[in-house]
Amino acid sequence: MLNLKTSDTSLSEGKANLVALSHLFYEKNWSLATSSNYSIVLCKEPLNLLITASGKDxxxxxxxxxxxxxxxxxxxxxxxxxxKQSAETLLHTAIASKPGVGAVLHTHSVASTVLSNKYCDEGFLEIQGFEMIKAISLDGIKVTHETCVKLPIFANSQDMVALSNQVNNKYHTLPKAFLIAGHGLYAWGKDLSEAKRHVEGYEFLLEVLLKSGF
Ligand SMILES: [Zn+2]
Known part of the structure; x- marks a missing residue:
């Protein structure tokens, strides 16, 4: 059972929670073939981030x-x-160092890969009119099914310094998540429980859009 109590995360508790989450996300086909990374903030200042090691199944x-x-x-x-730490660690640290962020989750689903590629030139994917949007907590906004969420799409790159700089520059506009084209989803929250809810909400919405022919 996944028991997510992460307001004051210890190292062993954080590892156990991320292991349980990893097995769950694998079963949903969001983290196949050693893809994905998950992280939890152990200490904010100075930042100490617990993150999955590179290349693990x-x-x-x-x-x-x-x-x-x-x-x-x-x-x-x-x-x-x-x-070793994954090359994508810099994206995790860029987000995790921001105030109010307790966990960062990165997945590689079919829906996020297809839709981020298709809408890369627009630079965002607009999501509106679905009850599941209420799963996303946005700062200073009461989210309803009518809230229009613009999920940004960054071009894929192996240059993680450049990519993390882009994320840093746009951070205040990001709806607790973004897509990387042809690659996958990053989502975060104040703790692991909220980050998990954001991944589940966005992955559900992306699958709905894909199956609706967007
Ligand atoms: Zn990735």
Whole structure:
């Protein structure tokens, strides 16, 4: 069972929660073939982020498959075998260092891959008129099914410094999530429970749009 109590996350509690979440997301086909990364803020200042190590199979993710990193994405704490941080760690640290962010989740679903590619030139995907939009908590806005959410799409890049700079520059406009074209979804929340709800909400909405022929 996933028991998400992350307001004051300890290292062992954070690992256990992310392992359970990993197995769940794998079963939903959002984290196949070692894709995806999940992170939890252990300490905000200075930032210490618990994040899945690079290249781990999310179906079989274990308590040993994590590293901790600082704000610049460098490993902290004692070395854990040959575990490395993923190249995408910089996107996690860019978001996790912002006030009010407790967890960041990145998935690679079919719906997010197809739709982000299709609407990349527009730069965003507009979502409106669905009850599930209420799953998304936006700062200073009472979200209803009529709220129009503009989900930004960044061009895919292997240059994570450039990509994280783009995310930093647009952060105040982001609806607790964004897409990378042909790649996947990043979503976050004040804790792991809210971040999970945002991934589930957005993945549901993206699947609805895909199946509706958008
Ligand atoms: Zn990715």
């Amino acid at each position: 999310k179906q079989f993710l274990s308590l040993d498959d994590f590293v901790t990193v600082d704000e610049s994405g460098q490993l902290t704490g004692s070395k854990n075998g040959d575990h």
